[in-house]
Amino acid sequence: MGYRVVVAGATGAVGREMLNILAERQFPADEVAALASRRSLGTEVSYGDKTLTTQDLDTFDFTGWDIALFAAGSGPAKEYAPKAAKAGCIVIDNSSLYRYDADVPLIVPEVNPDAIEGYAKKNIIANPNCSTAQMVVALKPLHDRAKIKRVVVSTYQSVSGAGNEGMDELWEQTKGMYVPGQEKDPAKFQKQIAFNLIPQIDVFMEDGSTKEEWKMVAETKKIVDPSIKVTATCVRVPVFVGHSEAINIEFEDFLDEDEARDILREAPGIMVVDKREDGGYVTPVECVGDFATFISRIRQDSTVENGLNLWCVSDNLRKGAALNAVQIAELLGRRVLKKG
Incomplete structure (x- = not known):
């Protein structure tokens, strides 16, 4: 006997990817329902070799369903996730709404799987921010060995992090550079994204950081260790899919780059591609469609006593979204629901 699984926001980029990954990983689902807002009602989406027709999120009855993967944004999550949870369906939410709630576990299964036990307080589990998820997968095994004091990270985040509208805007602006009359002004982003970089993701906060940068700080502390100091600069780049990060790590104890490389090679969810030669590293275009977080450019940082630099893609x-949510569902199955 398998699970009954709901995907809310099934017509968006992340929702479609959730359905793809459920099928790819052969998640033991007896039934899968694809939900969308009324404006997308009736849209067909793929689930493995099947085609699902979206149902209305507003009127859907979650009673009798086991797990709901939410990729519908904070507004729908605020309205519908508690309804699903109250009906006995465990919600795994991809929005930022519940991440900082002390009664909602924020989980990356390779990093803090034991936090799954806290799901019962609200029947809701939070999925972390995309930029945080890949970074903490790399940080945790190193932290276990040498204890991290401080992290300085610069991100290079693809437009798919802003959803289908972000990808469309990059495509349209790129075409507009070459086709007269098809120029497109910024709409989704604050400035032109084609052939450009934008050092702003989300809104500005009082201290001058953006909310995306604040998320990386708060979520790393909640997932890995509250004592870690984090500072981030988050940049949107004209890449369709794949986030990249340049990470500088300062440890309490010395960690040799060769030992760090060996630790990361053995860590779950990580692939190390680190050759000191032309092209001996991974770029975002090469990681698309892969489950792994790729680590390259591992080297000592001579500017601090116990420092390392690395490149994470x-x-x-x-x-950053769909895979982590499905991995949480798999963790729920192994540790809590135990069906299938």
């Missing part, structure tokens, strides 16, 4: 629609 991952498919943000997968590990």
Whole structure:
């Protein structure tokens, strides 16, 4: 006997990827329902070799369903996730709404799987921010060995992190550079994204950081260790899929780069591709469609006593969102629901 699984926001980029990954990983689902808002009602989406017709999120009855993967944004999550949870369906939410709630576990299964036990307080589990998810997968095994004091990270985040509208805007602006009359002004982003970089993701906060940067700080502390100091600069780049990060780590104890490389090679969810030669590293275009978080450019940082630098790349629609949510569902199955 398998699970009955709901995917809410099934017509968006992350929702479609959730359905793809459920099928790819052969998640033991007896039944899968695809939900969408009324404006997308009746849209067909793929689930493995099947085609699902979206149902109305507003009127859907969650009673009798086991797990709901939410990729519908904070507004729908605020309205419908508690209804699903109250009906006995465990919600795994991809929005930022519940991440900082002390009664909602924020989980990356390779990093803090034991936090799953806290799901019962609200029947809701939070999926982390895409940029945080890939970073903490790399940080945790190193932290276990040498204890991290401080992290300085600069992100290079693809437009798919802003959803289908972000990808469309990059495509349309790129075409407009070459086709007269098809120029497109910024709409989704604050400035032109084609052939450009934008050092702003989400809104600005009082201290001058953006909310995306604040998320990385708060979520790393909640997932890995509250004592870790984190500072981030998050940049939107003209890449369709795949987030990249340049990470500088300062440890309490010395950690040799060769030992760090060995630790990361053995860590779950990580692939090390680190050759000191032309092209001996992974770029975002190469990580698309892969489950792994890729680590390259591992080297000592001579500017601090115990420092390392590394380059981290991952498919943000997968590990940064859909894959992590499905991995949480798999963790629920192994530790809590135990069906299938």
